[in-house]
Amino acid sequence: MKQHYQLAAAALLISLLAIGTAAAYTLENFTFDDPARTAEFRTLIGELRCLVCQNESLAGSQAGVAQDLRKEVYRMMQEGKSRDEIVAFLVARYGDFVLYEPPLKPATYILWFGPFLFVGIGGWLLWRTLQRDKATPEPDLTAAEQARLQQLLTKTGD
Structure with a gap:
């Protein structure tokens, strides 16, 4: 109660x-x-x-x-x-x-143009990162890594 x-x-x-x-x-x-x-x-x-x-x-x-x-x-x-x-x-x-x-006046430029500026900078950084990754070739596997890969592939095939 x-x-x-x-x-x-x-x-x-x-x-x-x-x-x-x-x-x-x-x-x-x-x-x-x-x-x-x-x-x-x-x-x-x-x-x-x-x-x-x-x-x-x-x-x-x-x-x-x-x-x-x-x-x-x-x-x-x-x-x-x-x-x-x-x-x-x-x-x-x-x-x-x-x-x-x-x-729209100098004191409010950041309010009006800030979002476009940030999107532009973000897009440029993304493009630069993708270009850098594209320019860097993948390293070849060493003989030991190739042997280990072959060993793993034969185990999963069983």
Whole structure:
């Protein structure tokens, strides 16, 4: 009987933790009087990158930092700031990395061209390695190795 109470208590605790996490993550807390403004908010946080997750938007991330940034964007929109003002504030504070599509400028060249550079270097190293292996001939077997090979082949043929 005591074990049933422990299991029920554990299940209740897990449920409360899950509900708390879901409540912290929901976007329903961020509402505006104008449905167009709500849509603009959701679009904007969908276009901004979570600084912790890095491959998720603010809208999709469950990280605490993402929740804080959603609140900050919401607060700024409530104050009447424009989309451009909000983006400029976030870029000034966190850098171009907060944008999924950072502008093309010298500071962001590595973001735009880095993957191509790494693939190119990897391809060149692969090509060079294959060429080096092709140029090196296989060494001939010594007489002792040939005899041992012949011995092994006759044993497996029996």
